[in-house]
Amino acid sequence: MTVLDMAVLDDAAFQLLKADVDAWVRGPGEDFANQIEATGIVPPELFLDLKAHGFLGLAAPERLGGKDIPFSRYLELMEIFSRSHASIRMLVHVINGTWRAMDEFATEAQRDQIVRPSVAGDVLVAFTLTEATAGTGADIRTTVRREGDTYYLSGEKQLITFGVKCDYWLLLARLEGSTGQDGTVALLVPNAGLPGAEVIDDSETMGVRGTDHAILHFDNTPVPVANRLGEEGQGLTIMLGGFLLPSRVSVAMSCVGLAERAQELAVEYANRRETFGKKIADRQAIQFYLAENYADIAAARALVIHAAKAFEEGAADAGVLSSASKMIAVDMLTRVTDKALQVHGGSGYWKRNPIERVYRDARAQRFEEGTNEIQKLIVGRAVVTGAVTN
Structure with missing residues (x-):
């Protein structure tokens, strides 16, 4: 049994895990960092290596396929990952966190299709909140109009980390005509060439090279109501x-x-x-x-x-x-x-x-x-x- 296979880490085992992460950061992680800076691209091999080491499912519970490491102890690992390249830290940070937003409100079908594969590193979910013309909360302007079993999504998002290459956007919108928190909805929108969806690569940044960022435009893009997390009004x-x-x-x-x-x-x-x-x-x-x-x-x-x-x-x-x-x-x-x-x-x-x-x-x-x-x-x-x- 490896350190990462243990359901509950005692302190000695956790110190071994920290040493393993530190060795990876100073060894392969530094090689990947140099490659990212030289090319401006996160290589697919990096994602596969993080997945192979079990670094993408550290914080999630066992029932989702994670290692169930307590949050405060997980942060000790994040501390080490953050000494590496910012794009490496970003991958570990986002994938070890998005399941929290999804799990409590997901149906079992959504857990099987998206949440568990996300924890396993097989599906990439991008947190999709920020807009160019509004803040990042109750004043969002992206809207949905419901017709039967389908929402029609319209609006714009920007600065969306992994928004270009992700499999799903975990996206906040509001029902047309609603204000404040009322009417906000969280949707799992597939990044699969949906009608009316435009993805603009906006990855040329000062730092955090290699991590893709997107500007997203939606014009009456159809999203099944079944892709909603929780209920209407729970989005925020x-x-x-x-x-x-x-x-x-x-x-x-x-x-x-x-x-x-x-x-x-x-x-x-x-x-x-x-x-x-x-x-x-x-x-x-x-x-x-x-x-x-x-x-x-x-x-x-x-x-x-x-x-x-x-x-x-x-x-x-x-x-x-x-x-x-x-x-x-x-x-x-x-x-x-x-x-x-x-x-x-x-x-x-x-x-x-x-x-x-x-x-x-x-x-x-x-x-x-x-x-x-x-x-x-x-x-x-x-x-x-x-x-x-x-």
Whole structure:
């Protein structure tokens, strides 16, 4: 029995699993990272390798074919994956999370056709919420019109990760004429050349190279009512509570992992680089940068683990802590990567140095799963209404 075959991991087995993930990240993962940066494409072999190692079904329950690793412990693995290339982290993060949105509201037929194959790595589901002309919540404008057993979908989505190559879009829309949360529906829309569906590849990004992103246009695209998750009016609950709440904590931990990689690169460079016959690691200014980074990372990591355990326990403040952890971790990552690049001096600005890629990739978390401005609104409202206290 391998470590990943165990239904319940004791601590010793989990440490072996962490070591296995770390070895993969530093070995094959780094080779894939270099290939992605050189070509701008995630090779199919990467997906197959992640699947073969069981890395795509870490967090899902056994009944869905997953490894049933508790969320807070899974995040320790996400921390390690996030030290790798951003597209590798994105694959592991999304596939280990979308099942949460689907499972509670899926029919058994939907579980067999989509949810379980997603956990197995046989079906790719893209979370499809963001729009160009609206926010990412109750103000969405994409609509459906129901005629018998068919919805007719019209509207636009953008910045949809894996939206080009996915098998299904897990998509939020609203019934024509509805407002707010009422009338929102979550649909599993097959990416199969449906009438009226247009997929535009929008993958040329600053960082996170290789991950495909899509702009989607729908014009009276037919979607069977049987492809709806849950009931009409539950769409926003499915998308926000089912996916975004834990996903924000996962993104926060990805900030921690990437910051740790930036710090590691800065320390290595500082111990190698000499000026005026002295390693820059011995210079007080550099030590101050590294000390501030160490404290910043440790503080953010503690809050992320606290938020993860609150989600596990179903705590009343889990949602607020989710936003708070992402807010703090994102700002931490900005500071740490900036100082790590500064330690490298001008050399860090060149693509031949890994810190350049880390610096570019770090910018994406500032808006992934909701901007920091949105997180501050969520936390601020909870504080002023007395919903949370310190």
